[in-house]
Amino acid sequence: MSTSLAISRSAASAVDPAVIGRSSKHQSDFKAGCERTLSTTGSVLHFAPDREIYGEGDDADTFFKIVSGVVRTCKFLSDGRRQIEAFHVEGDIFGFEPGAEHRLSAEAVSECTVISYRRRGVERLAASNEALSQQLFSYAMHNMARAQDHSLLLGRKSAVEKVVAFLIEWADHAPRSATIALAMTRQDIADYLGLTIETVSRTLSQLERDAMIELSTARQIRFRDPAALRALNA
Amino acid sequence: MSTSLAISRSAASAVDPAVIGRSSKHQSDFKAGCERTLSTTGSVLHFAPDREIYGEGDDADTFFKIVSGVVRTCKFLSDGRRQIEAFHVEGDIFGFEPGAEHRLSAEAVSECTVISYRRRGVERLAASNEALSQQLFSYAMHNMARAQDHSLLLGRKSAVEKVVAFLIEWADHAPRSATIALAMTRQDIADYLGLTIETVSRTLSQLERDAMIELSTARQIRFRDPAALRALNA
DNA sequence: CGTAGAGTTGACGGGAATCAAAAGTAGTGG
DNA sequence: CCACTACTTTTGATTCCCGTCAACTCTACG
Numbered sequence: 166m167s168t169s170l171a172i173s174r175s176a177a178s179a180v181d182p183a184v185i186g187r188s189s190k191h192q193s194d195f196k197a198g199c200e201r202t203l204s205t206t207g208s209v210l211h212f213a214p215d216r217e218i219y220g221e222g223d224d225a226d227t228f229f230k231i232v233s234g235v236v237r238t239c240k241f242l243s244d245g246r247r248q249i250e251a252f253h254v255e256g257d258i259f260g261f262e263p264g265a266e267h268r269l270s271a272e273a274v275s276e277c278t279v280i281s282y283r284r285r286g287v288e289r290l291a292a293s294n295e296a297l298s299q300q301l302f303s304y305a306m307h308n309m310a311r312a313q314d315h316s317l318l319l320g321r322k323s324a325v326e327k328v329v330a331f332l333i334e335w336a337d338h339a340p341r342s343a344t345i346a347l348a349m350t351r352q353d354i355a356d357y358l359g360l361t362i363e364t365v366s367r368t369l370s371q372l373e374r375d376a377m378i379e380l381s382t383a384r385q386i387r388f389r390d391p392a393a394l395r396a397l398n399a
Numbered sequence: 400m401s402t403s404l405a406i407s408r409s410a411a412s413a414v415d416p417a418v419i420g421r422s423s424k425h426q427s428d429f430k431a432g433c434e435r436t437l438s439t440t441g442s443v444l445h446f447a448p449d450r451e452i453y454g455e456g457d458d459a460d461t462f463f464k465i466v467s468g469v470v471r472t473c474k475f476l477s478d479g480r481r482q483i484e485a486f487h488v489e490g491d492i493f494g495f496e497p498g499a500e501h502r503l504s505a506e507a508v509s510e511c512t513v514i515s516y517r518r519r520g521v522e523r524l525a526a527s528n529e530a531l532s533q534q535l536f537s538y539a540m541h542n543m544a545r546a547q548d549h550s551l552l553l554g555r556k557s558a559v560e561k562v563v564a565f566l567i568e569w570a571d572h573a574p575r576s577a578t579i580a581l582a583m584t585r586q587d588i589a590d591y592l593g594l595t596i597e598t599v600s601r602t603l604s605q606l607e608r609d610a611m612i613e614l615s616t617a618r619q620i621r622f623r624d625p626a627a628l629r630a631l632n633a
Numbered sequence: 634c635g636t637a638g639a640g641t642t643g644a645c646g647g648g649a650a651t652c653a654a655a656a657g658t659a660g661t662g663g
Numbered sequence: 664c665c666a667c668t669a670c671t672t673t674t675g676a677t678t679c680c681c682g683t684c685a686a687c688t689c690t691a692c693g
Contacts, residue, residue: 248550250547308543313474320593399480
């Protein structure tokens with residue numbers, strides 16, 4: 166039993182598997198596979214909010230699993246416009262890529278703790294371990310599906326639909342309560358949805374006026390009319 | 400040597416490998432793997448333009464390789480809004496998915512010919528064939544990367560940038576000539592870029608007025624100022 | 634030649650971006 | 664504890680890019 170295993174177990178026990186959302190199955194399969202067959206690089210890393218974990222173009226020789234906190238992966242245009250591809254939470258794997266370089270950059274959204282794995286190690290093991298290679302494949306396919314769903318949102322949904330979709334998606338990451346706690350700023354939400362902070366803010370205010378949500382604080386959102394929200398989620 | 404192999408070879412020989420674009424490496428690796436290890440289901444299929452190959456939710460027990468023609472894979476919102484995820488050309492694999500159901504639908508853009516493979520067969524083989532399973536993984540990762548790039552375009556680029564990006568992307572699919580032939584309608588382009596047909600049309604007209612392209616016909620586009628176009632491709 | 638679908642162009646309006654400023658929140662140090 | 668600062672968020676005013684609606688042109692095809 167390695168240190169990583171112990172850490173992983175305790176981290177996993179802190180969260181209800183039923184509420185992790187649709188990615189939980191594949192993610193946890195993969196995670197379990199890594200735990201069974203791998204040792205970590207020996208380092209458990211901490212990152213303060215907004216710290217870069219890796220940048221676009223960096224060597225992709227390690228990948229990460231989140232112990233606690235939230236991480237965003239994103240791409241940039243030359244003039245600084247940013248698109249956040251995904252928010253990753255406790256238990257998620259991120260940064261595993263086929264090429265030599267990271268195609269996205271990863272940054273800590275909140276204070277967070279991650280474990281790093283050596284990619285080479287996993288690949289060597291996957292060659293002989295069928296279960297692990299299936300999990301890797303599953304991980305890749307799942308992320309592909311996620312990116313495709315996100316394309317539909319970005320290309321074809323209105324601002325309200327985008328914000329509602331985000332709220333519903335994020336609600337699955339939180340304990341099964343009516344109130345969700347957002348780890349990210351309005352800027353993060355905007356860059357995830359292809360909007361501006363002002364539009365995100367206005368849309369949330371409008372949803373509150375329409376009695377669908379309640380903004381206890383800017384980061385604490387309570388669902389007042391889940392049915393109506395789901396109806397807006399085309 | 401199976402029939403499928405012969406067909407694939409002749410199809411592959413009809414195209415210059417150097418001009419297929421960035422996906423060629425992984426796609427052809429995967430294709431080669433399938434050819435070496437698989438027989439087809441016995442059917443080479445033809446589809447007329449706009450014919451559905453499979454729909455969202457259909458059983459994903461077969462996947463396809465394109466012999467000739469162009470295929471689009473897309474998702475729909477309940478009210479009919481459509482987002483095209485990708486256009487697939489000769490040699491491309493599409494429809495390989497991890498779940499029991501297709502998450503996207505696939506339709507013929509032009510008259511096209513495809514070969515169908517049994518997914519079960521590939522999966523069984525991948526278990527024992529390390530090379531094949533690596534190719535499957537590579538295929539999945541590559542599609543993931545493509546979808547992520549597309550998200551940046553959809554979420555953060557202007558209409559002109561989108562259209563230019565499309566032209567440059569599509570130019571890689573055609574022989575290395577200044578003129579490219581589009582297989583798809585303006586509606587297809589619009590649904591790929593998250594725009595309307597009018598905006599696509601207007602943008603192309605503007606690019607022509609700016610002497611960057613020339614519309615020989617609506618579907619034949621000549622690059623007059625490639626450098627300027629690439630400059631617009633943020 | 635006539636019809637139907639694809640594409641272009643124009644007029645107009647609206648939804649989201651931009652510009653600008655106020656209000657809320659958090660952290661710091663006296 | 665409270666002023667002081669910096670940042671995040673909200674709200675308002677205005678702009679503008681792109682969508683919508685509509686008419687016209689072009690091409691393909693029987």
